[in-house]
Amino acid sequence: MSLPDTGAENNLCGGIPFADVVERHWKAVYRLVYRLTGSAHDADDLTQETFLRALGRRDTFRSGTNMRAWLMTIASNALFDLQRRRKTARPVPLDGDLAQGDGPEAGPAEQAELNGLLADAIARLPQTQRAVFLLRSQEGLSFREIAGALDLTEETARWHMLQARRQLLAQLDGQL
Amino acid sequence: MDCPKVQEWLLQSDLSDAEAAPAEIAAHLAGCQACQRFTERLRRLETAVREMPIPDGADAGREAFLGRLGRLNLAPRSRRIVRWRRVAGWVAAAAAAVLLAAGLGLLLVYPGGVKTAEASEVLDRLVDWNIELAEARSLDDRGRLYAAAAEKFDRQTRQGNWSAEDSELAGRLLENGVRLVRDDDPLAEAEGFTDLATVLVRHMGAAASKHDERAMQRLTRYYAHVMQRGVNAKVERFASGGNAAADRARKLEKLLSRHAELREQVKQFLEDEPDASFKDVRRALDLPPPRHRGKDK
Numbered sequence: 001m002s003l004p005d006t007g008a009e010n011n012l013c014g015g016i017p018f019a020d021v022v023e024r025h026w027k028a029v030y031r032l033v034y035r036l037t038g039s040a041h042d043a044d045d046l047t048q049e050t051f052l053r054a055l056g057r058r059d060t061f062r063s064g065t066n067m068r069a070w071l072m073t074i075a076s077n078a079l080f081d082l083q084r085r086r087k088t089a090r091p092v093p094l095d096g097d098l099a100q101g102d103g104p105e106a107g108p109a110e111q112a113e114l115n116g117l118l119a120d121a122i123a124r125l126p127q128t129q130r131a132v133f134l135l136r137s138q139e140g141l142s143f144r145e146i147a148g149a150l151d152l153t154e155e156t157a158r159w160h161m162l163q164a165r166r167q168l169l170a171q172l173d174g175q176l
Numbered sequence: 177m178d179c180p181k182v183q184e185w186l187l188q189s190d191l192s193d194a195e196a197a198p199a200e201i202a203a204h205l206a207g208c209q210a211c212q213r214f215t216e217r218l219r220r221l222e223t224a225v226r227e228m229p230i231p232d233g234a235d236a237g238r239e240a241f242l243g244r245l246g247r248l249n250l251a252p253r254s255r256r257i258v259r260w261r262r263v264a265g266w267v268a269a270a271a272a273a274v275l276l277a278a279g280l281g282l283l284l285v286y287p288g289g290v291k292t293a294e295a296s297e298v299l300d301r302l303v304d305w306n307i308e309l310a311e312a313r314s315l316d317d318r319g320r321l322y323a324a325a326a327e328k329f330d331r332q333t334r335q336g337n338w339s340a341e342d343s344e345l346a347g348r349l350l351e352n353g354v355r356l357v358r359d360d361d362p363l364a365e366a367e368g369f370t371d372l373a374t375v376l377v378r379h380m381g382a383a384a385s386k387h388d389e390r391a392m393q394r395l396t397r398y399y400a401h402v403m404q405r406g407v408n409a410k411v412e413r414f415a416s417g418g419n420a421a422a423d424r425a426r427k428l429e430k431l432l433s434r435h436a437e438l439r440e441q442v443k444q445f446l447e448d449e450p451d452a453s454f455k456d457v458r459r460a461l462d463l464p465p466p467r468h469r470g471k472d473k
Contacts, residue, residue, distance in 0.1 A: 011245075018245065019242055019245060022238060022241060022242055022245070023238070023242075026234070026237070026238040026241070027230070027234050027235075027238070030230060030234040030237065030238075031230050031234075034230050034231065034234075035228075040231040040233050043230075043231070043233075043234075044233060044234075044237045045358075047234075047237060047238075047241075048237065048241055048358070049358060051241060052354060052355075052358070055245070056351055081364075084421070084423070084424070085361055114224060115224075115227075115228050115229065118224055118225065118228060119228060122225070133225075134225070136190060137221070137222040137225045137226065138225050138226055142190065143190060158188035158189075159188065161187070161188050162184065162187040162188040165187045165188075165218060165221065166187055168221060169217060169218075169221065172221070176217050176220045176221055176224065
């Protein structure tokens, strides 16, 4: 899907048409905020907010740097802003609806069970650990990029990753 | 090097092939099946995370956003460069033809004269529209107001041959409209309107340096409107909401500090202007009359 022809240079971000940026990175941003919030509704809102903010500040993106990491930073800030507005952290769903309620069928029963357990375990991580873990494992950001996105030092980001992995392995013992 | 130390290192590594393990750890891993199994578990964990499904709504959200992006065309930033080129080229080509009519003669002196009037009408309405959105009772109402007018404004801003400043201002007003539709947090709204005010003051500076009184009148009128019914109204609403968290209180302080700076700049611009032209604006902004003239009649 392409933008109306208003001049090719009109919607560029790092030299790329913004529509292409949306096409390439929308799902990744959605995936991150969905895992962080546990809500498809919030994920939809936050993803839109992320790309709106990115559009508004596209001239701050430095060409040659990791655009996904840049978008993840914006998404993280959008989430923090949402949580501040609500004044409460999003409660961890108690009935596993994070794992089961919103998504499509994951395939064989065993896979679905693993997905459920994994989603539940991730949802129980403290927020920063969860964010670090997802940005690294799910989105492939380097620890340096994660540190930048979450306003941490690289050492702290690695520490959060250690805690997150340790907890997940403990909770999923026998499943992996 | 023992297993707990190696596994602790693994837990905080990025597991990529590119990351070189320190020699001691690599040596231990090469010979330790327990740590090799541990590494494998970590990799399976990452694979499992990447394969987790997400709701179907992601694709629909993206398509809706792209559709909206196309309608909004929120990117006049580089468009103004195209417009300047068009205007400059047109002026050069029209130099011989402009003598044919009195109206075209005006364009010799003010190449954008006729088009500027059209821009000002649209900008007048865009400013009013922003205020209307901000004063709507609910986000739903804002959404309806937005849907009724955004596309038309977008089309009008694209079809006119506007100056760089007018294009930028129109883009910012459209962008603020989007923000208002998405969020009714008064502090965020005040920030958005402050950003608008900052752009207006910058344009005032440009108009003042060119002694463009007409532009100054228009811009100061917008500024007064934005400050009174955009910024101040939202700041009051935020303040009346009760004790704010420390970070939000700090944000408000920064905003108020920006307002004070903007006010000083506007005061400076109006210092040398005939007071009759800006009497209403001065009154709206609670600014004193210029030093070199008497009281306003």
